[in-house]
Amino acid sequence: MASRGTAQRPNGTQGKICQFKLVLLGESAVGKSSLVLRFVKGQFHEYQESTIGAAFLTQTVCLEETTVKFEIWDTAGQERYHSLAPMYYRGAQAAIVVYDITNQDTFTRATTWVKELQRQASPSIVIALAGNKADLGNKRVVEYEEAQAYAEENGLLFMETSAKTAMNVNDIFLAIAKKLPKNEQTGNAGTSGQGRRLVESEGQKPTSGNCCK
Amino acid sequence: MSPALLENEERCFGGMTFFAQSHPAELCGSNGLPLTPNSITILGKSQFLKTINHPNLCSYLDIIRSKHERTIVVAEYCGKPLASLENLSVDKVIRIAYQCLVGLKYMNKFGLVHSHLSPENILIDKNGTVKLFNFGLYYMTDHGKNVSFPIGYPKYTAPEIFLSSGMRSVKVDSWSLGMIIAECLLGCTLWPGYKLSQSLRKVLSLVHTENSIFERISRENNCFNIYEDLPEDVRAFVNDCLQIYPSQRKTPETLLELPIFQEFLKKDDQDRENSLYENVIQRKMDELYYLWQLAGGDMTIELKRQGLIRSRPPILTIPNLVILLGQMFGRRDIAGLLDLRVVKVSLELLSQRLSHIPYVANYPRLSNHTYAQEPNDLTDTASQLPLIIRERDTEYQFYRIVLFNRLLQIYPITKDAIKREAHKDIPPPVRGAIWAALLGVSGDIQTKYDMIDKETPTHTDRQIEVDIPRCHQYSELLSSGAGHERLQRLLKAWVRDNPHYVYWQGLDSLTAPFLFLNFNNEARAFACLSAFIPKYLHKFFLKDNSAIIQEYLSKFSQIITFHDPQLANHLKSITFVPELFAIPWFLTMFSHVFPIHKILHLWDKLLLGDSSFPLFVGLAILKQLRDFLLASGFNECILLFSDLPEIDIELCVKDSMSMYQKTPSSITYRKHQYDQSKAANWNEPEVGTEKIPRISVEDLIYLVENSPDKVLVVDLRNNIQYERGAIAGSINIPFTSVQLAQDRITSLGPQATPLSENKDRIVVVIGPNDQNSALFAEFLIGCQVFGVCSLQGGIYALRSKASNLLLPARKEKGFF
Ligand SMILES: Nc1nc2c(ncn2[C@@H]2O[C@H](COP(=O)(O)OP(=O)(O)O)[C@@H](O)[C@H]2O)c(=O)[nH]1
């Protein structure tokens, strides 16, 4: 179950807390910001403003053994903002690539994002593919099977989601949380901004995340 | 003593109300999101009606959206309805008919069909002038599609309307006018006491008339004798109106060509000519309405007071029966959806408030050199008050509006005066025009706009389409269909008109304030946008704008360092760079981060500054969040900006203004700025390598000569060179003596005391070379010294341009 806010366990001795940097990518208006808003605040805005540059939010989810704190970067979708994207996905441990099931082009765009991540991002990155706006089933053009087959081929987590109805929104974040490695390297979770090294160079091994105690 | 301003004012405000059709609750648009409420569609569409001004039409003043899809219409109301006049002579009736036709002809020119004519909304004032009231109901409801009541009075409705459901032509109004005039001429009420269905049947029965309908009506109503006595041309006119087949019926325009009206037309032409020489100012109704509201007027309250809006307990508004399929029964009575009553509100409230203002106030004095003089010192005293108070002060706003209108009349020669006045404030009703003036918009903007292709599909269309429904949608205007269409046209036009630029997300937000202010003047909105971008966002919309953005952001960092070294040091220590939060700020000039009402006040001032002003706005925002930022780490800071807290915009504007004025312009110099007049000899290193801004020799000279107490010069040369010639009052700190690893000013020795005490002086570092200056300046920042910059070109530049400033040091200087 996802918890609201940035609730942390009242006393640090219960389980460990891990921080992970997660980035959302995908064509604009597929619902990236809406997914984050639903996940973090449980809300849905019909007139969600477009994202320029990027936005940052955090949310904590509790697994059985551990508490996972996501540091979420929600990016601008327009192709032109592409040049900014590496700044956000660099050093990320997880990514959700979003498309809109009612628009084929957004799916194509999602596949190019996946390729870019596989080439450029950290090799251990956990990638999830989200087919959003699943509430618009009657306008569907991207078939579930097609996307699922693609996801399997590429080793991605896959779910169809709806930020509007909340379907699978918590679940997809939870599935990512479960898949993320939580045992490497002990760090101190208290220090904030572990996932922040946005401008570090390619070669540098990210020290971020995986900072459990 | 001249008469008071609004003496003998016959004009009133008329208010009426109806309900838009509400969408069934379960209905969604094709995107799965709720449909735009019809009341919003109406609100957007009806804005156009405000632009229709004609002596025979009551101007629209306001469309208000209220609870439960209620729409309230406010329009000019003048005189009495035709229905209340009795025993009109034939001549008078024809005069009335004539004026109705002139009004109809005028609105037809814009494609407007009245379709709602009745003796209740033909108004006649003391002088016999006719004005049609609420002539736009059919138009604003999208030909009745957005409401569930039928439009038109059954008795006066043209038969073809009952027989087909298509769009109504201008000829339906000819029919209605014919029926109304027939009633007047015959001096009786046709079919009195008939129920709706009976009237309807009656109208349809006319379809089978072989001869004159007018004659048949007069017989049916026992007035054939009156009919017989009417002059031939009068009967011919009514018969031309009352033709069953629209193809045989004349339009209002062709009716005016009838011989019976020729005398009137001639006289009107003469009057128009004569009036050219009169110089009577009558304040415009929209202006008076605005002031009336400031004085406390509120049409919604008036409608409530007179019982047109009754609040019902919510329990009474729920349906009686809802079946599981979602259908509802017994909800609202359709008949109650359009209220035919009109509430008249006189200008009394306003005229009392302005009673001591003499009529001559209509003519503000503009002395020569177009310098604007205030009519009295009331406005001067008032201009000290906070902006929100000034904006709500009826009298102050009256003076300001009159003054600005006068200045606008003779723009562009008043450009400077407008600018000067705008420094005080800009009254909301003239803001659109004033902004255009401040941006230097002039000439035939309409033709230019009309010529741009806004239709042809382009690659950008999808992006524009997905952005518009997310752009300032809390605004009723911008969320309406009319708002979407206009924004789309503006964006497409801009992209088309600027082939060297591209659409970046954010351009939509940037366009929104201009559209909001010029909702009925797209050409002006476009001209403003087109002038704004080169001035403030030069090259920002290049396909590859990274160099421009990068330069702007690194200038922003420098400015933070210059004005607030402590904050800069903190942000640096947590690697909180502007790239993470400030791109939407600058790319959209804050229009993406603030709601429209705040943007208006911010841009009022922005338009008076140059392209560096936004840097100070950014700084002023940081200033309001400063305590939080200083106490926070990276995550808290970035979270704060992702969900920006409430910013006090008036304070923000004030702070930006004062920091902007305190900062020499070369400090903000950018290679990519539009104004390159001072660019010569500016060879800053690679963007981002220097953390501290540079100042030009010219700016330094200006400071030293004009306000030596505002500047503190630090000379890094060795003692010998310094003593040979240096700026008077400068401090000599030889670079070689500085231990850069220190972070305390005291490590420099006692002569550096003024630096540690510095609060608001600009500290100019002059070195033998730029590199050392930069290193030393950074050292000062580490010590949190305010206002540090380095002199562009160092001592050599100074020597070549102002060697006269370099004086041999007096004995006591340089010794300690
Ligand atoms: N029907 C439906 N609409 C959605 C859903 N998610 C987002 N939207 C709408 O799609 C539009 C774009 O969403 P947004 O979150 O701004 O997309 P982004 O550009 O990817 O961040 C907005 O109008 C949302 O209200 C969804 O799951 N179902």
Ligand SMILES: [Mg+2]
């Ligand atoms: Mg977004």
